[in-house]
Amino acid sequence: MTQFRFAFLLACAAALSACGGDKSRAPGASGDDTEALPAPAGARGSVTGMPDEPGPGVVGPPKPEETVALDAEGNPVLPAEDPLAATAAPVDPNAPPTDIATNEPTVDDAVAVIRDYYAAINRRDFAQAYALWSDGGRSSNQTPEQFAAGFADTTGVSVEIMAPGRVDAAAGSRYVEIPVALTATHADGRQQRFVGAYTLRRAVVDGATADQRAWRIGTADIREVAP
Incomplete structure (x- = not known):
């Protein structure tokens, strides 16, 4: 009987040795002799590839887009204008005429000076x-006084203005020559004819007054001709 128990225990030990010595088990099975799987290398950033920190700009959900108000017909409604901004500045009636594009007097303004000059003389x-x-x-x-005395015997002057010359520049000034033909009538009915030109000038230097920047008569070269 004792021999039978010893043979039985020997058979069980052999069976256990066969089970424990099987090296065909799949990797990762439980047991002390299994090798651990390699851990993934650490990497900065999420699995999506996005950076850990936000970039420049506002962080947070996007703001809703601005909407444009529409009227009953579907047309955009413009914001009301500031009534103070729409108020036009007062116009100085004595300011010299200017070119809106350049804010400077033009050649036409120079011609107007000659017309105004003789209009003033004719109304004395x-x-x-x-x-x-x-x-x-x-x-x-x-x-x-001398200027007014020169027209004491003159009852009227008619003027024909020819095409003005080009504007020339010199020493902070602008010049333009305007040819004219004049007929002066005297109190006794006698008439005199004159031809020549006026040279008008104006200042363009910094600090010049509005009157200095306007066209004014600088010189005159007028000669009497036979009627």
């Missing part, structure tokens, strides 16, 4: 005519 407003000469009238080389 000699002070106004005198003021259309540059340097406050002093470029006429006469005093206001």
